[in-house]
Amino acid sequence: xxxxxxxxxxxxxxxxxxxxxxxxxxxxxxxxxxxxxxxxxxxxxxxxxxxxxxxxxxxxxxxxxxxxxxxxxxxxxxxxxxxxxxxxxxxxxxxxxxxxxxxxxxxxxxxxxxxxxxxxxxxxxxxxxxxxxxxxxxxxxxxxxxxxxxxxxxxxxxxxxxxxxxxxxxxxxxxxxxxxxxxxxxxxxxxxxxxxxxxxxxxxxxxxxxxxxxxxxxxxxxxxxxxxxxxxxxxxxxxxxxxxxxxxxxxxxxxxxxxxxxxxxxxxxxxxxxxxxxxxxxxxxxxxxxxxxxxxxxxxxxxxxxxxxxxxxxxxxxxxxxxxxxxxxxxxxxxxxxxxxxxxxxxxx
Amino acid sequence: xxxxxxxxxxxxxxxxxxxxxxxxxxxxxxxxxxxxxxxxxxxxxxxxxxxxxxxxxxxxxxxxxxxxxxxxxxxxxxxxxxxxxxxxxxxxxxxxxxxxxxxxxxxxxxxxxxxxxxxxxxxxxxxxxxxxxxxxxxxxxxx
Numbered sequence: 200x201x202x203x204x205x206x207x208x209x210x211x212x213x214x215x216x217x218x219x220x221x222x223x224x225x226x227x228x229x230x231x232x233x234x235x236x237x238x239x240x241x242x243x244x245x246x247x248x249x250x251x252x253x254x255x256x257x258x259x260x261x262x263x264x265x266x267x268x269x270x271x272x273x274x275x276x277x278x279x280x281x282x283x284x285x286x287x288x289x290x291x292x293x294x295x296x297x298x299x300x301x302x303x304x305x306x307x308x309x310x311x312x313x314x315x316x317x318x319x320x321x322x323x324x325x326x327x328x329x330x331x332x333x334x335x336x337x338x339x340x341x342x343x344x345x346x347x348x349x350x351x352x353x354x355x356x357x358x359x360x361x362x363x364x365x366x367x368x369x370x371x372x373x374x375x376x377x378x379x380x381x382x383x384x385x386x387x388x389x390x391x392x393x394x395x396x397x398x399x400x401x402x403x404x405x406x407x408x409x410x411x412x413x414x415x416x417x418x419x420x421x422x423x424x425x426x427x428x429x430x431x432x433x434x435x436x437x438x439x440x441x442x443x444x445x446x447x448x449x450x451x452x453x454x455x456x457x458x459x460x461x462x463x464x465x466x467x468x469x470x471x472x473x474x475x476x477x478x479x480x481x482x483x484x485x486x487x488x489x490x491x492x493x494x495x496x497x498x499x500x501x502x503x504x505x506x507x508x509x510x511x512x513x514x515x516x517x518x519x520x521x522x523x524x525x526x527x528x529x530x531x532x533x534x535x536x537x538x539x540x541x542x543x544x545x546x547x548x
Numbered sequence: 549x550x551x552x553x554x555x556x557x558x559x560x561x562x563x564x565x566x567x568x569x570x571x572x573x574x575x576x577x578x579x580x581x582x583x584x585x586x587x588x589x590x591x592x593x594x595x596x597x598x599x600x601x602x603x604x605x606x607x608x609x610x611x612x613x614x615x616x617x618x619x620x621x622x623x624x625x626x627x628x629x630x631x632x633x634x635x636x637x638x639x640x641x642x643x644x645x646x647x648x649x650x651x652x653x654x655x656x657x658x659x660x661x662x663x664x665x666x667x668x669x670x671x672x673x674x675x676x677x678x679x680x681x682x683x684x685x686x687x688x689x690x691x
Contacts, residue, residue: 347637351652354636373581374612461607461614463630463640464651481635482653484667492669494635
């Protein structure tokens with residue numbers, strides 16, 4: 200029966216050619232091979248987000264009068280609702296962590312170099328999308344922390360010269376963070392970002408497939424992609440799922456207090472860990488530097504750093520041409536150390 | 549000399565740009581929320597002054613703007629815009645500091661609204677506040 204179904208499908212969709220391709224695809228084996236798995240973990244965590252996000256949508260009701268109440272209903276009344284929400288929150292944080300780890304491993308291996316420049320660029324855009332997912336999803340429970348995080352985050356957009364005011368209104372759906380902002384963020388979080396991320400992940404994987412994995416030419420050994428690499432990947436996905444479940448059970452995500460537009464920001468308010476370095480930088484910036492407000496310098500610094508990371512494959516060749524390969528390591532590890540130090544400082548202060 | 553092909557290509561380009569504009573413009577206009585022309589109030593009555601505790605602050609909505617009303621320990625009233633001039637958080641009165649403080653990035657203002665520490669680049673606007681027949685009345689912005 201199985202053979203009959205397979206041959207029926209093969210006749211129509213040429214399955215055998217796909218299996219033939221999978222049989223011949225190999226993965227280079229060398230001392231950095233373990234880094235190849237970070238990409239797979241990112242994909243898995245994204246799938247977890249899609250699945251738990253769809254489940255949360257069954258009960259979530261967007262609106263200033265219903266968002267907080269519906270999330271409270273999910274976590275306190277719906278069976279395993281607390282688990283779904285906690286898995287969604289933990290997987291979101293781990294996803295950002297693994298995207299960063301994946302990118303840094305690519306940097307260490309110099310895998311972004313020609314001909315893989317666009318794989319790096321699409322990866323950077325994916326990081327941006329994941330952070331946008333985090334930022335937009337953070338507001339959806341409509342709690343105190345989310346409200347002020349959104350006020351600050353969107354105000355940063357409003358500080359931009361020329362189009363700032365216009366962009367602020369566009370993002371907030373008005374002058375202030377209100378139910379209109381919540382509706383916009385909801386649409387962004389459940390429709391626009393998933394569609395954009397799915398397309399971009401498809402393009403990113405297509406590039407990897409067309410060009411093959413990096414360092415294939417230097418590796419002395421190769422392992423078959425199917426089943427060897429795929430099974431290892433799946434085993435790691437299982438480990439990741441277990442880790443998320445343990446975190447969700449022992450450290451469930453708190454809901455906090457409902458957002459109140461007439462309440463001061465509470466003491467100790469801080470953003471998620473992946474925005475802590477930017478937060479700390481904005482905090483220590485002087486009020487004005489050369490007559491320009493400190494936050495504008497901060498925004499300029501974030502933009503410049505983001506641009507430098509995005510265009511790394513293109514300016515990297517200039518450094519290589521001068522034989523200053525070590526500068527790259529100093530820059531990369533220095534940037535990582537500075538970001539980590541600002542993050543820890545932001546957490547402790 | 550413009551060939552027929554070049555002319556048609558140019559026309560096609562202009563037509564495509566026009567078509568794109570006619571699609572993008574309404575979408576952008578749609579995304580921008582309509583302006584609400586709500587009249588700003590001149591005053592806001594906040595109830596009996598004596599009921600307001602000393603050494604505390606509370607935020608009220610004055611038209612579209614949140615205003616922080618402060619009553620110091622010696623009984624004096626101050627009213628300041630409650631929105632931090634740094635990045636839009638809502639500030640609070642700290643009795644222990646005898647100052648207005650923003651929890652988001654640690655900005656500090658004195659009771660006249662002047663930015664005295666941290667990242668805020670500008671002072672908070674001051675509002676008129678007076679006691680009329682025992683009732684607190686908030687007036688328009690002074691600064």
